[in-house]
Amino acid sequence: MSEIYIVAGGDMRFPALAEQLSEKYTVYTVGMDKQKISCEKAIFAESLEDIPCPADCLILPLPVSSDGKTLNAPFSEKAVPLSQLADIVKANGKVMGGMITPEVKEIFSVRGIEVTDYFKREELAVSNALATAEGALQIALEEQPTIISGSSILITGMGRISKALIRILSGFGAEITVCARKYSDLAWAQIYGCKTVMLSKLVESDALKKADIIFNTVPHIILTEPVLKECSRKCLIIDLASKPGGLDIQSAVQLGLRTIWALSLPGKCAPVSSGRMIAQAIENILSEQNTHDHSP
Amino acid sequence: MSEIYIVAGGDMRFPALAEQLSEKYTVYTVGMDKQKISCEKAIFAESLEDIPCPADCLILPLPVSSDGKTLNAPFSEKAVPLSQLADIVKANGKVMGGMITPEVKEIFSVRGIEVTDYFKREELAVSNALATAEGALQIALEEQPTIISGSSILITGMGRISKALIRILSGFGAEITVCARKYSDLAWAQIYGCKTVMLSKLVESDALKKADIIFNTVPHIILTEPVLKECSRKCLIIDLASKPGGLDIQSAVQLGLRTIWALSLPGKCAPVSSGRMIAQAIENILSEQNTHDHSP
Amino acid sequence: MSEIYIVAGGDMRFPALAEQLSEKYTVYTVGMDKQKISCEKAIFAESLEDIPCPADCLILPLPVSSDGKTLNAPFSEKAVPLSQLADIVKANGKVMGGMITPEVKEIFSVRGIEVTDYFKREELAVSNALATAEGALQIALEEQPTIISGSSILITGMGRISKALIRILSGFGAEITVCARKYSDLAWAQIYGCKTVMLSKLVESDALKKADIIFNTVPHIILTEPVLKECSRKCLIIDLASKPGGLDIQSAVQLGLRTIWALSLPGKCAPVSSGRMIAQAIENILSEQNTHDHSP
């Protein structure tokens, strides 16, 4: 008999995650009672009582909880305490979740269960960056009355999201300038066919005046007032950086610039793929744990 | 003194067109009284009386008219007869419009004025194809809960729009299959990194089963019932072909397939760029006419 | 029993062609007695007597003959008259060759046999353009002491070879300018991410001064003295156009410019692929003939 997996709570990504894990395991979903997308293979559980226990593996959402005690379950009518979930996992069972806090960790560790954070997986960060980049393009296409082809794009930062963005924007035939702090980042940008400008020289460069769209990926305020003053009035600024973002919003408003702070794009724009990416990270963790278990 | 141009009627593309022509000429817009986008350089005329006449050049919209008599002016409160417009053009003036019918031609020819159809320009067809392809991508990104990267795309036809689509989709990292009727079209598709299938062998190929999205560009029904029956239930069909389209809609509905017939994307998704493209075609026509005028 | 095919003469492309046809037919090669590349499946015939006749199909080389009488067979010690080859084909047999002259046609037509010219196939022209573009890149890589990435490339003409070149050069991250005569060609070049310049404005543009490499594809002298005078002394000119080429060689020599007239690249740089491309064109011809035969 195949192992029992529980996928608990989460947003639109988690039904897709449950479906993918159903290829190998018997998967129950719980905390998705309001869910619109029905699963084909995963088994819908109205409540925890409907799940045969103890479960072999519990998959918690991303993030696991907003208060440290209750399951993050926007598609559920009920509040599910994490402690109840912890109780239905077997002694040496596996528990995984995303962005695990010490408070959440504690709930499971007192029961002798270790929780693995799948959100720390580098491969998930990479594939999330791709989903973010596609979502950013969707916003750009929706917002701009002009085509992307031939337009001037400024990308700040040269991390994962920027690299994914560059590849997509190149297909559109955009003229891309990358602004970063490190010489090696600028060297990469050149390899990928971009113009480059050192962050320290951004204000005096012509990259700001020319930019039709700015995508920021740096999570601290680098689009300051002096920078924003150089932008064209028609420029669209899409901030992809997590809190606090990279934009001095007050200055942007005063200058009348169009700005969009686009957070959590993978879950919003491509929930099914994003759910599968998390499922893949979970399978990779399991595969590595098995390899270690088999070591002498 | 610079020449007087009139840009009359039209949708959201025409203010942008007027702006671009304003770089060189004195441009009046008329029949855009409800227009939201204000022009910076072009001069807004409430009615024909506000325009100093006779005008050197009259730019009519795309299409010029829906009834053969009245200006196509969705952003105007008033009905403007084409004959009135014809009366304010000088004797040897230039008149251009898009998709000119014999009826429209007649209105001007009786006054000794020839009308040039800018919509017949190949360079406009090419750049319109690019705007269509970007619009098609926007729809795909909005509709699909999955990322484009790695997804299986089937493109039917290998004309301008298909070539523009392939370039963009390649940047996304999609797996593209092109279905066409001619060996040379399939050879081009291979050069552009696509898999290929002859139209006559489409039904028995696995391209339909695998396709996450189908973009049709062929303007006759090639996505017939036997073809649609092979598609995955999750497939999204985006028909980019002009009337009658390429899709047997009734069969698609019966089979429960998601379909979108996306017409006139350039004007809807990228009106500013599309207006500039028409302006560019007009400038090319004028440039060619001047060259001929100067010939002995 | 499968049909008897004869592949006669030709350069290094023809053993590969024979191999590919051997997947379906019994193939004899003749006129390749000095050939280095041995065939695995095709049967080597020392002379015509070794071939069971009459043959169903005879494949002649590209070009068929240089004197209109004798087989073009650079890898053979012997001279093979075309008439002898014509005699071993059965009455309603098929004969195909490349660049067939009236003289060659005559040799077969007097025997009631029609000769089909595979070199007229558009799909072969397309795939040959790809092989030419790859060969051109090889030359550029060999000749230049600089990397292609970031270098300025000028391409004259916007036909098949140019389109194949653009795709490859884009992967290298080169900055490409296309010079052509037609607005629609320039529109295509823009779609493919290139800068553009009208041929009539080439001399006064900065495209010549900046160019590190010029690839010409236009088969008449467009790189005239006034054009060449604007080129950098370090510029490499690779002429890919068939006779008479596009280069005023005398002026280029006087100006001390490095020039390479690269003809027949597919057969030289990628003989195996090029042979397969011809085989594919032949199979397409056969497939179309069969379809017609079966029509009522």
Add this chain to the structure above:
Amino acid sequence: MSEIYIVAGGDMRFPALAEQLSEKYTVYTVGMDKQKISCEKAIFAESLEDIPCPADCLILPLPVSSDGKTLNAPFSEKAVPLSQLADIVKANGKVMGGMITPEVKEIFSVRGIEVTDYFKREELAVSNALATAEGALQIALEEQPTIISGSSILITGMGRISKALIRILSGFGAEITVCARKYSDLAWAQIYGCKTVMLSKLVESDALKKADIIFNTVPHIILTEPVLKECSRKCLIIDLASKPGGLDIQSAVQLGLRTIWALSLPGKCAPVSSGRMIAQAIENILSEQNTHDHSP
């Protein structure tokens, strides 16, 4: 008066390096007496006596020396001791070189001069990877009788060279499979449109059988006998990894596989660009040192 720079010894990259530095400084070259490429701006010094001393900055080659004492100067007739070079640098002068050994360091440190290793700069490693990738493509184009377009390429490793290779090969329309050890490397490969295979599963995958060309970038023997046994006899293996390389050469020979160990490609295939890349790294070092000097 501008600062005095000495560029001493080195291969074909160093004249280009000297030229680029001549834009800002007075540059003397020494130890290049057999050099074919003449410099335009840099001043040729027959011997050290011809250089006005003390010099502000001394640029040593890559590597600096093969015996730890004498300048690496393949284009010089004379042996130049490093100690003599050290003597003509001023007290607080700058000395830079590539792959500096403790022995070399000592020669300068006893004179109170610190030597900076430009080869440790990440941006140089990145741009060198690009030059290596272009050189690898040149080899592939020269060696293969087939086109790259549509061919199956296996790349082992997912470091800098692999990323540069993928971008170029994508332009050619090759089908690329990346084999690596880390899930995140495979995720990147997918973003860049490649198929992927875990190194631990390489032998049982079909990637080896299908590969027309294998590019190895991993500097330890991963192409072992069991791996090589699965390769097609027609496969070309290009090893780009530094010593000891990634190939069990003995097994490859026994199996009759074509292999090329391509070392030091940047200096061989693109000496001018590679020289400029080193010059750029040197300018970056100087720029950073100046910034620090100005700090309080």
